[in-house]
Amino acid sequence: MFRSTTASTTRASLAGQDVTDPLADFRGQFDLPEGILYLDGNSLGARPKAALAAAGRVLGPEWGHDLIKSWNTAGWFELPGRLGDKIAELIGAGKDTVVATDTTSANLFKVLAVALKLRPERRVIVSERENFPTDLYIAQGLSRFLGAGHELRVVDNPAALPAALRDDTAVLMLTHVNYRTGAMHDLAGLTRLAHECGALAVWDLAHSVGALPVGVVEAGADFAVGCTYKYLNGGPGAPAFLYAAPSHHNSIEQPLSGWWGHAAPFEFSPEYRPAKGIGRFLCGTQPILSMAVAECGIDLMLEAGIDRVRAKSIALTEAFISVVEERCAGLGLTLASPREPSLRGSQVSFHHDQAYAVMQALIARGVIGDYREPGLLRFGFTPLYTRYADAWDAAESLREVLATRVWDRPEFHQRNAVT
Amino acid sequence: MFRSTTASTTRASLAGQDVTDPLADFRGQFDLPEGILYLDGNSLGARPKAALAAAGRVLGPEWGHDLIKSWNTAGWFELPGRLGDKIAELIGAGKDTVVATDTTSANLFKVLAVALKLRPERRVIVSERENFPTDLYIAQGLSRFLGAGHELRVVDNPAALPAALRDDTAVLMLTHVNYRTGAMHDLAGLTRLAHECGALAVWDLAHSVGALPVGVVEAGADFAVGCTYKYLNGGPGAPAFLYAAPSHHNSIEQPLSGWWGHAAPFEFSPEYRPAKGIGRFLCGTQPILSMAVAECGIDLMLEAGIDRVRAKSIALTEAFISVVEERCAGLGLTLASPREPSLRGSQVSFHHDQAYAVMQALIARGVIGDYREPGLLRFGFTPLYTRYADAWDAAESLREVLATRVWDRPEFHQRNAVT
Numbered sequence: 001m002f003r004s005t006t007a008s009t010t011r012a013s014l015a016g017q018d019v020t021d022p023l024a025d026f027r028g029q030f031d032l033p034e035g036i037l038y039l040d041g042n043s044l045g046a047r048p049k050a051a052l053a054a055a056g057r058v059l060g061p062e063w064g065h066d067l068i069k070s071w072n073t074a075g076w077f078e079l080p081g082r083l084g085d086k087i088a089e090l091i092g093a094g095k096d097t098v099v100a101t102d103t104t105s106a107n108l109f110k111v112l113a114v115a116l117k118l119r120p121e122r123r124v125i126v127s128e129r130e131n132f133p134t135d136l137y138i139a140q141g142l143s144r145f146l147g148a149g150h151e152l153r154v155v156d157n158p159a160a161l162p163a164a165l166r167d168d169t170a171v172l173m174l175t176h177v178n179y180r181t182g183a184m185h186d187l188a189g190l191t192r193l194a195h196e197c198g199a200l201a202v203w204d205l206a207h208s209v210g211a212l213p214v215g216v217v218e219a220g221a222d223f224a225v226g227c228t229y230k231y232l233n234g235g236p237g238a239p240a241f242l243y244a245a246p247s248h249h250n251s252i253e254q255p256l257s258g259w260w261g262h263a264a265p266f267e268f269s270p271e272y273r274p275a276k277g278i279g280r281f282l283c284g285t286q287p288i289l290s291m292a293v294a295e296c297g298i299d300l301m302l303e304a305g306i307d308r309v310r311a312k313s314i315a316l317t318e319a320f321i322s323v324v325e326e327r328c329a330g331l332g333l334t335l336a337s338p339r340e341p342s343l344r345g346s347q348v349s350f351h352h353d354q355a356y357a358v359m360q361a362l363i364a365r366g367v368i369g370d371y372r373e374p375g376l377l378r379f380g381f382t383p384l385y386t387r388y389a390d391a392w393d394a395a396e397s398l399r400e401v402l403a404t405r406v407w408d409r410p411e412f413h414q415r416n417a418v419t
Numbered sequence: 420m421f422r423s424t425t426a427s428t429t430r431a432s433l434a435g436q437d438v439t440d441p442l443a444d445f446r447g448q449f450d451l452p453e454g455i456l457y458l459d460g461n462s463l464g465a466r467p468k469a470a471l472a473a474a475g476r477v478l479g480p481e482w483g484h485d486l487i488k489s490w491n492t493a494g495w496f497e498l499p500g501r502l503g504d505k506i507a508e509l510i511g512a513g514k515d516t517v518v519a520t521d522t523t524s525a526n527l528f529k530v531l532a533v534a535l536k537l538r539p540e541r542r543v544i545v546s547e548r549e550n551f552p553t554d555l556y557i558a559q560g561l562s563r564f565l566g567a568g569h570e571l572r573v574v575d576n577p578a579a580l581p582a583a584l585r586d587d588t589a590v591l592m593l594t595h596v597n598y599r600t601g602a603m604h605d606l607a608g609l610t611r612l613a614h615e616c617g618a619l620a621v622w623d624l625a626h627s628v629g630a631l632p633v634g635v636v637e638a639g640a641d642f643a644v645g646c647t648y649k650y651l652n653g654g655p656g657a658p659a660f661l662y663a664a665p666s667h668h669n670s671i672e673q674p675l676s677g678w679w680g681h682a683a684p685f686e687f688s689p690e691y692r693p694a695k696g697i698g699r700f701l702c703g704t705q706p707i708l709s710m711a712v713a714e715c716g717i718d719l720m721l722e723a724g725i726d727r728v729r730a731k732s733i734a735l736t737e738a739f740i741s742v743v744e745e746r747c748a749g750l751g752l753t754l755a756s757p758r759e760p761s762l763r764g765s766q767v768s769f770h771h772d773q774a775y776a777v778m779q780a781l782i783a784r785g786v787i788g789d790y791r792e793p794g795l796l797r798f799g800f801t802p803l804y805t806r807y808a809d810a811w812d813a814a815e816s817l818r819e820v821l822a823t824r825v826w827d828r829p830e831f832h833q834r835n836a837v838t
Contacts, residue, residue: 103703284522
């Protein structure tokens with residue numbers, strides 16, 4: 001049913017879909033620069049208009065006027081739990097099982113540390129080489145820190161994951177949606193495989209949350225982490241989140257046992273006593289301004305509804321693939337994302353031998369995607385502010401860039417790192 | 420020379436000091452609520468006026484307009500190092516030895532972890548019961564996580580620290596200025612003692628940075644951490660900082676080895692390769708909005724100059740102690756801070772049997788200090804926006820509150836947690 005876009009797709013037909021799009025009005029909730037077609041919301045989401053008021057509230061009446069008492073009166077202390085509960089709705093988790101806090105990397109360290117302690121007789125974290133690098137780095141750092149045979153085992157190909165799950169495996173750690181290709185793992189199936197071998201399953205949802213429904217409870221995932229600055233439009237580097245299955249809340253202390261995870265932080269007791277529940281995964285004092293602003297994007301996502309977002313995401317990516325493959329035929333592109341939409345997140349990647357120069361040329365034309373090694377053009381489709389007609393226009397720009405062989409022009413070869 | 424305030428101190432003489440105060444103009448750089456005498460900047464500093472423009476810049480042209488490219492064009496990636504270099508000036512450290520990042524608690528975890536690895540044959544972290552609780556909690560969590568005899572040894576009295584430093588001690592971990600009393604440790608002397616016993620010295624500068632000059636290099640400190648939201652006026656929960664002596668930069672990897680600490684994060688290599696230098700103490704993507712706003716307060720502190728700040732801090736606290744002891748004589752107060760200013764940070768604490776009710780009554784009158792167990796009234800003197808006359812007015816309010824025995828009135832007994 002999602003393969004409804006065919007060779008007969010036209011700009012007019014896509015523009016027509018924008019007219020009937022039930023999410024069309026959400027675009028007006030974002031500040032988007034004029035003349036830019038932004039397809040990089042999978043890296044940094046656009047700014048909700050409400051962010052200005054949220055920041056103004058924190059800076060003005062809260063920090064500026066009420067000062068210290070805002071910790072209580074403005075609910076600053078409650079932000080990790082309040083945002084966590086909202087994120088929980090987006091990933092199929094229950095109340096009091098998610099906190100918004102720290103960074104994805106730090107949160108991954110916490111949950112991997114707990115997972116290893118829950119399987120003390122096992123020493124191996126299994127992952128794939130294609131995982132987002134910081135996840136691999138954290139697993140390596142933790143393994144080296146613990147020593148005593150702890151190690152990260154990475155497979156080159158996801159198909160090798162089942163064989164890599166052995167009786168030495170403490171944790172399967174994967175990113176649900178691949179950051180380069182958008183390929184999506186079978187969260188429930190791999191979690192089940194991990195459990196069958198006696199391991200725990202830790203999922204990074206950075207490229208899933210706000211892009212598609214994630215059923216962490218339904219899948220039986222043990223832990224999950226993710227960020228709020230991509231599809232949730234939380235702002236650059238906005239605090240990340242951490243999910244722990246309730247059965248793991250009160251068993252093991254996580255090692256980053258700072259005062260925000262204490263059962264009674266304002267007793268100022270010299271002995272750490274972990275909070276009951278998800279609160280013990282908190283550590284230090286959180287950046288309130290960034291966190292309060294992040295709530296705006298999360299609220300918009302909840303209002304839109306993740307099922308409607310997913311339906312539009314699939315329609316957008318299907319349209320883009322279809323138009324690109326029709327109009328750019330013979331111009332050297334190969335689809336690097338899964339063709340089957342149910343196996344794909346909310347981004348589309350194409351391989352091209354001159355992808356870096358091609359993306360630089362697209363950016364110069366105001367079509368903002370990004371480049372990833374090796375040779376990948378990456379386009380994120382964020383349904384809250386991307387129009388169907390944008391898929392056409394991006395494909396058309398791509399066609400023009402390819403047809404004019406921009407890689408013969410030196411100005412498109414200078415490299416700049418972009419996250 | 421600093422004991423110049425005597426029984427002859429009058430409000431007029433203090434108001435006269437405001438007229439000649441070389442830092443007087445800095446008060447105009449802060450937004451302060453009308454009718455409030457804010458003496459809690461040692462917990463949450465006041466908001467620099469410039470914070471509004473800084474937030475507007477990040478939200479508007481950077482995030483809102485330039486979106487993803489701001490990581491490079493707006494210098495977002497450089498914020499941890501840029502702010503770190505500025506903080507370095509305030510704590511007597513060199514360029515490229517400090518990063519602003521994460522939370523004080525997480526940073527403490529990193530440096531304690533490295534310190535323990537640098538002394539693998541030793542298993543004990545020495546501290547004092549009076550240390551800020553999160554520091555003790557982090558040391559406990561890390562010790563329990565590592566097991567194998569790792570432990571935190573706390574002394575009840577700082578005088579017992581030398582005896583607690585033994586040949587099993589890997590690290591001496593202390594907060595330079597006590598959060599309850601303002602008592603200041605001899606940073607250089609205790610660092611020397613730690614080194615003499617073969618241990619490393621880790622200092623928490625949360626209540627020192629921006630309050631007084633700290634010579635971490637001169638003292639030979641191995642590591643230091645601290646926050647930016649107290650005397651640096653960085654905003655609620657603004658990112659913390661971490662100092663590492665250059666000799667420790669390239670020896671040991673810290674376990675929170677996220678991608679921001681990688682030598683080449685945008686290679687997206689599956690193998691962690693730590694950055695050379697202080698950069699390896701970074702972990703995940705930082706909250707840019709909170710960090711950019713924090714720079715405003717740091718810049719004001721650099722402009723004021725930490726030596727001038729310290730001179731005014733001593734004069735303010737001396738004046739307050741003198742006026743309180745004269746005008747509140749016989750009303751049940753006992754100075755809980757060191758009388759000698761060179762042994763004290765930028766706060767003054769008094770003990771009173773009914774301190775909780777007394778502080779509630781002061782707050783109701785607009786004199787904002789805070790209460791800390793057991794029975795302590797805590798007053799922070801932040802020289803950039805506190806006037807000499809404020810010391811008089813706060814003392815006078817205290818006198819009135821004590822003289823009217825507010826603790827006989829039930830409305831001042833309801834408890835609210837305030838950080």
